[in-house]
Amino acid sequence: QQQVKQSPQSLIVQKGGISIINCAYENTAFDYFPWYQQFPGKGPALLIAIRPDVSEKKEGRFTISFNKSAKQFSLHIMDSQPGDSATYFCAAMSPVVSSNTGKLIFGQGTTLQVKP
Amino acid sequence: KAGVTQTPRYLIKTRGQQVTLSCSPISGHRSVSWYQQTPGQGLQFLFEYFSETQRNKGNFPGRFSGRQFSNSRSEMNVSTLELGDSALYLCASSLKSGSTAYEQYFGPGTRLTVT
Numbered sequence: 001q002q003q004v005k006q007s008p009q010s011l012i013v014q015k016g017g018i019s020i021i022n023c024a025y026e027n028t029a030f031d032y033f034p035w036y037q038q039f040p041g042k043g044p045a046l047l048i049a050i051r052p053d054v055s056e057k058k059e060g061r062f063t064i065s066f067n068k069s070a071k072q073f074s075l076h077i078m079d080s081q082p083g084d085s086a087t088y089f090c091a092a093m094s095p096v097v098s099s100n101t102g103k104l105i106f107g108q109g110t111t112l113q114v115k116p
Numbered sequence: 117k118a119g120v121t122q123t124p125r126y127l128i129k130t131r132g133q134q135v136t137l138s139c140s141p142i143s144g145h146r147s148v149s150w151y152q153q154t155p156g157q158g159l160q161f162l163f164e165y166f167s168e169t170q171r172n173k174g175n176f177p178g179r180f181s182g183r184q185f186s187n188s189r190s191e192m193n194v195s196t197l198e199l200g201d202s203a204l205y206l207c208a209s210s211l212k213s214g215s216t217a218y219e220q221y222f223g224p225g226t227r228l229t230v231t
Contacts, residue, residue: 028118104161
């Protein structure tokens, strides 16, 4: 119930195209859903995040779509660029409540290659 | 603002040895979480420290331990190293208050190789 399932494992997109990565979760207690971008040799960088009270959040070319009833969320990268080539991780976290804490549960990652 | 820093960046150890990794969070952040990243298991939560207390622990053996100091800097220790401990160890810091309470920012990691 703590798992977050991510697909696809790898993705090849042409420059200018739309990259779509999907994640599904089981634990309805999760209430924070971030996406991280990781380049080789670097730590994951927080890209965009959403709470379940909204269905969509957009920041620049990156959009999260959230479907609470289906327990699914996805990352859309519009106008994909070669510089977007990286590994993307979705994650989920339980509520941060008083002195207790939430831990990030990560999906397995998607390696995105954007071809020029 | 400086980001999360981790030292050392690379480490090679022999089976049976122990190792200590260090993490300095973003200034003002009081929570530090540790994660292990491997090709097979992905990113897995180790533990979190907040106000010098361990708040949550992942499913790792007792050989993995940590602590946090009064300045929020954190260390993690792995004793009796095994080959399977070879991984990228990532530290993430969080403000843990206000509208950004959930946001975790990662350091570059320490690449540990056990031979």
